[in-house]
Amino acid sequence: MNAIRRNAGEIATVLILSAALAVPFLTEDPFVYSVANQIFIAITAAFSVYLMLRMDLLTFAVPVFMAVGGYTVAIAGLKGGVTDSFVLTALSFLVPALIALPLGILVLRLKGVYFVLVTFVLTEITQLVLFETPGLTGGSNGLVGMPPTTLFGLELADNRAVLLLAIGVTVTGAIITALVTSYHRQNFAAIEENETLAQSLGLVVWRYKVLGFVVAAGLAGMAGFSLVNMLLTAHPTSFSASSSVNYIAYTIVGGRVSMLGPVVGSVLLVWMSNLFSNQGQYSQGLFGLLIIIVTLVARGGIVGTLANLVAFLRNWFRQNDNITAAAPPSALSEHT
Amino acid sequence: MQGGELRVENISKRFGGLRVFTDLSFKIAPAEILGVIGPNGAGKTTLINVICGKLAPSSGQILLDGRPVTGKPVHELSRRGLVRSFQQTNTFKSATVRENLSRAIRFSGSPISIWDRLNDLLKQFDLAPRLDEPSDKLPYGMQKMLGLLLAYTTRPKVLLLDEPAAGLERRERTQVDVFVKAAQADFGCSVLIVEHDMDLIRRLCPQILVLDAGHLLAAGTPEDVLSRRDVIDAYMGVGDDEEVVA
Numbered sequence: 001m002n003a004i005r006r007n008a009g010e011i012a013t014v015l016i017l018s019a020a021l022a023v024p025f026l027t028e029d030p031f032v033y034s035v036a037n038q039i040f041i042a043i044t045a046a047f048s049v050y051l052m053l054r055m056d057l058l059t060f061a062v063p064v065f066m067a068v069g070g071y072t073v074a075i076a077g078l079k080g081g082v083t084d085s086f087v088l089t090a091l092s093f094l095v096p097a098l099i100a101l102p103l104g105i106l107v108l109r110l111k112g113v114y115f116v117l118v119t120f121v122l123t124e125i126t127q128l129v130l131f132e133t134p135g136l137t138g139g140s141n142g143l144v145g146m147p148p149t150t151l152f153g154l155e156l157a158d159n160r161a162v163l164l165l166a167i168g169v170t171v172t173g174a175i176i177t178a179l180v181t182s183y184h185r186q187n188f189a190a191i192e193e194n195e196t197l198a199q200s201l202g203l204v205v206w207r208y209k210v211l212g213f214v215v216a217a218g219l220a221g222m223a224g225f226s227l228v229n230m231l232l233t234a235h236p237t238s239f240s241a242s243s244s245v246n247y248i249a250y251t252i253v254g255g256r257v258s259m260l261g262p263v264v265g266s267v268l269l270v271w272m273s274n275l276f277s278n279q280g281q282y283s284q285g286l287f288g289l290l291i292i293i294v295t296l297v298a299r300g301g302i303v304g305t306l307a308n309l310v311a312f313l314r315n316w317f318r319q320n321d322n323i324t325a326a327a328p329p330s331a332l333s334e335h336t
Numbered sequence: 337m338q339g340g341e342l343r344v345e346n347i348s349k350r351f352g353g354l355r356v357f358t359d360l361s362f363k364i365a366p367a368e369i370l371g372v373i374g375p376n377g378a379g380k381t382t383l384i385n386v387i388c389g390k391l392a393p394s395s396g397q398i399l400l401d402g403r404p405v406t407g408k409p410v411h412e413l414s415r416r417g418l419v420r421s422f423q424q425t426n427t428f429k430s431a432t433v434r435e436n437l438s439r440a441i442r443f444s445g446s447p448i449s450i451w452d453r454l455n456d457l458l459k460q461f462d463l464a465p466r467l468d469e470p471s472d473k474l475p476y477g478m479q480k481m482l483g484l485l486l487a488y489t490t491r492p493k494v495l496l497l498d499e500p501a502a503g504l505e506r507r508e509r510t511q512v513d514v515f516v517k518a519a520q521a522d523f524g525c526s527v528l529i530v531e532h533d534m535d536l537i538r539r540l541c542p543q544i545l546v547l548d549a550g551h552l553l554a555a556g557t558p559e560d561v562l563s564r565r566d567v568i569d570a571y572m573g574v575g576d577d578e579e580v581v582a
Contacts, residue, residue: 190439193428200388200422201490202414203443 006185009258010178016263017043017171024160024167033159037230039270040166044173044223046250046262048216053256054181054188055212056195057108060244061119062220064126065096067239069221072096074143074234075136083150089169092225093176093218100217104210123241130236142235149229166226173219177259180215184208242284249287253294255301264302339366339524340401340417340493342387347396349379349386356382357550359396364494367520369527371541371558373534375571378547380530381423384496387528388420389413400494414444417493417525421486423502425479429472433463433482436471437489444490453522457485461511477508484515494526495519501533509536516540534562546571 004011023036045062052059069092076082076091107118130137137143148157149165156165181188187208190198199205228234246269254265269290273283298305342364349356357379364370374380385391387398389410397406400418408416428436441450458464461481466474471482484500497516501509513536519525531537537544538558546554546561548570554561561567 186435186439186442189431190428190443193430194426196390197422197426197428197486198439198443199410200414200420201440201443201486202411202445204411 007178007182009260010182013259013263014171014174014178016260017167017174021164021167021171024163028160030159033163035271035274037163037166037226038274039267040163040170041223041226041230042247042250042266042270043263044170044226045220045247046254046266047173047177047259048220048223049247049251050256050259050262051177051181051212051216051219053251054192055209056192057209057212058116058248059119059213059216060116060241060248061122061217062223062247063239063241063243064119064122065100065217065220066224066227067126067130067234067236068096068099068217068224069093070224070228070234070239071130071137071143072221073225074146074228077146077149078143081147083147085149085151085156085165085168088149088225089172089222092221094221096221096224097214097218100214101210104213104217105206108206108209108213120241120244123239123244126239127236127241130239137234137236140236142233144233146228146232146234162230165229169222169226173222174259176215177219180212181259184211188212245284245287249291251301253287253290253301255303255305257300257304257307261301261303268302339368339520339526341366341399342418342494342526342528343399343402344387345397345399347386347393347398349382349391350394355550357547360547360552361396362545362552362555364526364528366526367524368543369516369520369529369541371537371544372528372530372547373532373537373544373571374547374553377549379550380547381498383547384420384498384528384530388418388496414490417491418496419487419490419492419494420496421484421498421500423498425476425503426483427471427479427486430470432468432470433458433474434467436482436486440486440489446489446491450489450491453518454485454489457488457515457518460514461485477504477511480504481508481511481515484512488515488519488522491523492519492525493523494528497527497529497531499531500529501531501536509533512536513539534558538562 024033045066048062048065049059072095073088073092076088082088107115110118131140133139148155150156156162187203190203191205191208195205224239227238231238250265250269251262252265253269254263255261269287276283294301300308344360344362346359346361348358348360360383362370372380372383382391386393389408389412392407397404399405400413400416405413405416405418428439431439437454441448455464458467461478463478463482466478471479474482480500480503484497487495500512500515504512516527520527529537529541541558543556544558544561545552546567553570554564554567
């Protein structure tokens with residue numbers, strides 16, 4: 001029972017996302033499919049940010065690993081003829097994770113603003129590599145003409161199938177995130193709260209940081225797979241440095257205290273972006289403003305603030321009950 | 337359980353052009369308690385940071401039970417039994433007292449049975465009824481004692497205490513004595529105490545070192561050292577025949 005309570009956020013997130021597999025069957029509206037696709041890609045990418053924030057590390061490198069995952073499946077499809085969804089999902093996780101392993105050992109030596117800065121620089125380096133290696137990545141033309149993915153031999157070519165795959169990838173990402181964060185909850189929490197103390201008590205902090213970085217890279221790679229599969233194109237502009245602000249905004253505005261935070265943030269902000277799509281050029285400014293507001297007035301984000309409100313109301317009602325129970329009968333009758 | 341022997345041989349620490357201490361050597365025998373005193377800026381906390389692996393020495397070496405451990409990472413030295421406490425209150429703030437201690441047990445690889453020993457100390461430090469309170473909601477003194485208990489939970493062979501009585505009320509300071517004696521009784525550990533409270537130093541430390549501006553000014557028993565004119569001048573900045581009484 002305690003384990004369920006402790007992992008309530010993780011369990012609720014996986015269940016909610018699994019239930020979302022019904023969404024493609026509730027409508028045939030292509031606009032809804034398009035927005036839903038963007039939302040599920042955003043959720044998977046935001047899990048990557050969330051996982052790093054569990055260790056108090058803010059990363060701008062999500063588009064880097066999205067690009068690695070996305071281009072990996074594009075190259076596997078175009079040059080290797082690989083179309084199986086399971087294989088492509090595994091590749092989109094494993095290749096970025098393998099690249100992140102030595103990279104993590106290197107960059108995780110940095111702390112605070114230096115780490116943030118390096119992850120941002122990585123996104124610019126990635127753009128340079130994507131544009132300047134046309135033989136592998138197609139350069140400024142990107143990679144186009146990917147064959148449709150398949151599931152047990154069946155082509156996933158129509159809008160509904162593409163959305164189903166995106167949701168499936170997100171659920172897989174949610175399960176991975178839930179397993180890693182709940183199994184290492186105490187280690188990550190200790191690193192987030194007081195890394196120096198954790199080390200002095202014997203925790204091998206760098207090992208867990210590298211683990212988190214590697215898994216976060218894999219999750220971002222899976223988001224890249226969904227994005228490329230939706231667009232049927234792998235193009236450098238899909239993985240711009242500025243898009244990392246979006247994924248951070250989804251996580252921080254939704255709330256970094258629970259896995260539900262990235263889900264709520266992604267749904268809300270992607271939906272808002274589409275709502276104000278005529279003013280799309282302002283969306284990053286809006287997201288930046290939201291991050292500032294949330295950081296100043298509601299550090300737990302939407303989910304954290306709601307959780308605090310529920311806890312406050314519960315305590316308030318409990319205190320009132322105690323006062324009523326403790327009051328002598330005469331005192332009660334005076335007020336009734 | 338046998339405490340460890342700590343040997344510090346000719347260590348120096350520089351930050352660029354600033355020499356924090358130079359050519360320091362001393363030894364703590366198993367189960368011995370050594371006090372280190374000195375004015376602010378003498379290099380006492382940096383000395384602990386160097387011994388515990390947080391900072392690498394500029395030169396010299398540190399040996400634990402005869403084996404060189406210079407430059408080893410903090411977590412590895414902690415696992416070998418060389419454990420420190422911190423000058424400021426240092427706990428996992430949002431975690432409860434119970435979670436703090438559970439994490440210390442988990443990270444250090446100590447057996448669960450250490451709770452049996454902890455329960456007695458938790459009662460003595462009035463922490464037993466507050467096991468499920470977040471540590472940052474505890475009074476300062478309790479946070480400080482919890483910080484010491486986290487170090488205790490690792491079953492140290494050599495314990496480095498950085499101003500354990502700093503910020504404690506006078507009546508609370510005897511809890512540090514209780515803590516040190518319990519750690520020695522339970523683990524036979526050697527203890528290095530950096531402290532400004534001379535009453536506590538006199539009570540606990542048969543031997544002390546005096547650091548001044550990065551040099552070893554004096555070494556010996558508290559009675560001998562604390563009455564020396566050069567120690568009084570360096571430590572208190574006062575002359576006459578006054579003994580150090582801070």
